[in-house]
Amino acid sequence: MNTLFKIAARNVLRNKRRTAITGIVMMFGIGLYIYADSILKGMDRMTIDNMVNYTESFLKVRTPEYVSNLQGNPLDYGIPDPEGTIRTILAADPAVKAAAPRTRFVARLSNYEDEIPVLAAAVDPVRDGQVFRLADVVTRGVWLDKAEPRSVVIGADLAEELGLDLGDYILVSASTVYENVNADEYKIAGLLATPDPSLNKSALFMAYPDADELLGLDGLVTEIAVAGRAYPALDALLSGADGAAASVSKALPGLKADPIRVLAQDYLAMREMKGKFSSMIILIMLVIAGVGIVNTILMAVYARIREIGVLRAYGMTAKEIKRLFTLEGLIVGAVGSFAGVLLGVAIVAITSTYGLSFEKLVGDVDMGGIPIMGRLYGEWNFGNMVFGFLFGLFVSFISARIPAKRAAKMQVTDALRFV
Amino acid sequence: MAILHLEKIRKVYKKGENEVVALRGVDLDIEKGEYLAVVGPSGSGKTTLLNILGCLDVPTSGRVVYDGRELRALGEKELSEYRKMHVSFIFQSYNLIPVLTVAENVELPLVIERKKNGAQARAKALELLSAVGLSGMENRYPRELSGGQEQRVAIARALVKDPIVVLADEPTANLDSHTALEIVDLMKRINAERKTTFIFSTHDKLVMDHARRIVTLRDGEITGDERR
Numbered sequence: 014m015n016t017l018f019k020i021a022a023r024n025v026l027r028n029k030r031r032t033a034i035t036g037i038v039m040m041f042g043i044g045l046y047i048y049a050d051s052i053l054k055g056m057d058r059m060t061i062d063n064m065v066n067y068t069e070s071f072l073k074v075r076t077p078e079y080v081s082n083l084q085g086n087p088l089d090y091g092i093p094d095p096e097g098t099i100r101t102i103l104a105a106d107p108a109v110k111a112a113a114p115r116t117r118f119v120a121r122l123s124n125y126e127d128e129i130p131v132l133a134a135a136v137d138p139v140r141d142g143q144v145f146r147l148a149d150v151v152t153r154g155v156w157l158d159k160a161e162p163r164s165v166v167i168g169a170d171l172a173e174e175l176g177l178d179l180g181d182y183i184l185v186s187a188s189t190v191y192e193n194v195n196a197d198e199y200k201i202a203g204l205l206a207t208p209d210p211s212l213n214k215s216a217l218f219m220a221y222p223d224a225d226e227l228l229g230l231d232g233l234v235t236e237i238a239v240a241g242r243a244y245p246a247l248d249a250l251l252s253g254a255d256g257a258a259a260s261v262s263k264a265l266p267g268l269k270a271d272p273i274r275v276l277a278q279d280y281l282a283m284r285e286m287k288g289k290f291s292s293m294i295i296l297i298m299l300v301i302a303g304v305g306i307v308n309t310i311l312m313a314v315y316a317r318i319r320e321i322g323v324l325r326a327y328g329m330t331a332k333e334i335k336r337l338f339t340l341e342g343l344i345v346g347a348v349g350s351f352a353g354v355l356l357g358v359a360i361v362a363i364t365s366t367y368g369l370s371f372e373k374l375v376g377d378v379d380m381g382g383i384p385i386m387g388r389l390y391g392e393w394n395f396g397n398m399v400f401g402f403l404f405g406l407f408v409s410f411i412s413a414r415i416p417a418k419r420a421a422k423m424q425v426t427d428a429l430r431f432v
Numbered sequence: 433m434a435i436l437h438l439e440k441i442r443k444v445y446k447k448g449e450n451e452v453v454a455l456r457g458v459d460l461d462i463e464k465g466e467y468l469a470v471v472g473p474s475g476s477g478k479t480t481l482l483n484i485l486g487c488l489d490v491p492t493s494g495r496v497v498y499d500g501r502e503l504r505a506l507g508e509k510e511l512s513e514y515r516k517m518h519v520s521f522i523f524q525s526y527n528l529i530p531v532l533t534v535a536e537n538v539e540l541p542l543v544i545e546r547k548k549n550g551a552q553a554r555a556k557a558l559e560l561l562s563a564v565g566l567s568g569m570e571n572r573y574p575r576e577l578s579g580g581q582e583q584r585v586a587i588a589r590a591l592v593k594d595p596i597v598v599l600a601d602e603p604t605a606n607l608d609s610h611t612a613l614e615i616v617d618l619m620k621r622i623n624a625e626r627k628t629t630f631i632f633s634t635h636d637k638l639v640m641d642h643a644r645r646i647v648t649l650r651d652g653e654i655t656g657d658e659r660r
Contacts, residue, residue, distance in 0.1 A: 015550070016536070016543040025529035090641045196606045323527045326488055328511060328516025428524065 015147035017333070021340040031312060032345055035305040039349025039409070040356055042298030047357025047394075049294050051364060053287050054392035058247045062209045062279055063356075065250070066146040067118065069276040071109075071241030072258045074102060077269045081236055086117040086132070088190045088233060095234035096266060106260035108241045113140035114234040116224060120187035122167070124175040124260060128396050131171065133217040134223030144240040147205060147218070154179045154203030155218045164223075168213040172204050179204060186215065189229045197227050213409060234373045239270075239280035245337060247392070302349065302405070310342045314420040321420050322428030331421040338420050342413020343406065350405030352397050364391030433592050433628060434461035434497075435596060436485060441494035443652075454480040455491070456652040464596065465627040467620060469634055469643035475648040478633035479601055479648040485631060486599045487511045489505060499596075516545050520590035522600035522632075528574040533582050534561065534585050535570035541593045560588035564618060580611035591628065600632035605637055616642045 079090035092180035099112045116135040138157035142148045148156035186196035244250035254272035368388040443455040454477045470478045496503040528537045538557035555638035564584040604612035648656035
């Protein structure tokens with residue numbers, strides 16, 4: 014085996030250019046795969062983090078009836094005893110860190126000339142700030158906790174569309190709990206620029222006292238948004254939310270606690286598709302690399318037909334000849350795959366440290382409502398790096414077997430006669 | 433008793449629609465320790481005969497008996513085993529493995545045979561290199577050697593496993609006459625010292641002159657068998 018390996022390794026080194034070309038294709042294939050996977054995982058992390066921090070939260074508690082009638086954000090099916098419910102939630106699971114009531118409603122916002130429908134939410138500004146990070150993305154003005162009464166915070170793009178600015182007055186109209194329409198005037202206290210374009214284009218937030226007056230809520234809370242502890246990895250975050258939601262559901266019979274995995278199910282379904290796309294990338298790259306290996310080993314077989322004859326003449330079996338050429342393919346594959354992993358590690362190290370500007374990466378495009386804006390950081394996925402390496406080895410093994418079989422089948426006399 | 437016994441050996445190659453008869457019922461007995469030259473014009477069947485003797489090729493019909501054992505009945509694995517244990521080859525173009533050093537090339541049959549460990553194989557290789565006059569060249573690569581030196585390495589490789597029979601197909605064809613004579617002398621000396629059976633095909637008058645038995649082939653038939 015030692016001499017077989019020696020012959021294989023030295024032949025690989027002897028044909029440097031051929032080996033280098035195949036190795037480089039493998040390296041780029043696997044490196045690109047690791048990079049793509051890291052970026053896709055980074056996008057996942059960014060998207061889910063943005064959902065947790067700006068729109069959906071770690072987990073959400075609602076009544077089952079409200080969840081069944083989500084369309085139109087009805088002002089029905091409120092949570093009974095919201096404050097008691099919040100206390101129960103906070104005690105239900107150690108992963109739960111904060112909880113805040115919210116009441117969503119559909120409103121129309123007018124600058125007295127034009128009118129735009131908006132998705133509005135009545136919030137408790139202080140407790141909402143403990144669950145969401147909206148206060149951090151108020152680019153101009155202040156969040157509701159520091160605003161005067163009868164103020165609202167709206168998306169910056171929405172303000173721009175209606176030609177509104179900080180301090181301007183707007184007219185907000187909406188259906189009340191009594192199903193009549195009410196309208197009132199509010200001052201713009203803050204403008205939001207979140208990583209979620211849909212919030213920037215159509216969100217309006219007002220404090221509960223003002224919402225009570227406008228909608229006649231009388232303490233109606235349609236959902237309780239819950240913040241969880243920090244998780245280093247996306248999968249841990251999703252599992253942590255699942256566990257916490259299960260604990261909360263158990264503690265609150267009659268209410269429905271949905272973790273972020275359920276709240277972001279549309280995105281996560283799309284993520285599965287992205288996973289398939291990423292697999293396609295590696296498949297295409299590795300098929301190219303595999304063809305390279307077939308070619309490299311086939312060239313090696315043709316260049317060394319007489320050598321095969323000599324080895325057979327001296328008693329080497331067809332199986333050992335096959336093993337020799339397979340070993341050569343595996344060496345090329347192992348070197349290429351290892352280099353690919355190193356390349357992938359280097360790229361992931363850079364992207365996970367410095368990040369990439371998502372806008373620069375894809376331009377200013379609407380990602381179909383996916384909250385993905387800002388700096389995109391690559392995610393480490395060591396399991397995938399090992400997979401990339403092993404898959405590279407597997408591809409090289411399979412690819413090398415084809416010409417290796419041909420070498421093994423060669424007649425000794427034909428091989429010795431070959432010029 | 434003959435170490436190799438050939439009986440009515442016939443070999444027919446198919447080339448497309450046509451059949452080429454390489455050997456037409458060859459009968460031959462070779463004793464242990466012989467120094468035998470197979471001569472004849474190109475296409476007379478010399479190489480085919482050597483290939484059949486070395487079990488590199490199988491006859492279309494006839495019997496090959498080695499040391500009382502019928503070789504035709506052996507399967508692929510047993511034939512490999514026969515080649516591994518009993519016969520060695522010397523080729524016209526030396527056919528050394530270019531990526532292996534001189535010593536590694538000589539060791540190769542022992543590595544394939546798997547009967548000696550690394551140190552034993554190296555010791556045996558160095559002994560053979562010394563016997564063929566290449567001491568001190570064990571770490572060189574074939575590309576660093578002359579044609580004559582390469583053929584000496586090939587001879588050392590052929591002898592390293594102490595074969596009963598060495599088959600050499602035109603071993604001096606690529607060498608100048610001076611080097612060819614050295615190689616012939618070397619093979620003859622080894623034949624005398626080790627009693628190794630040498631069977632070689634040749635066109636070379638010089639090589640023929642040194643043979644103790646000359647078998648002449650013409651159109652696939654033995655037309656002469658001269659002992660000296």
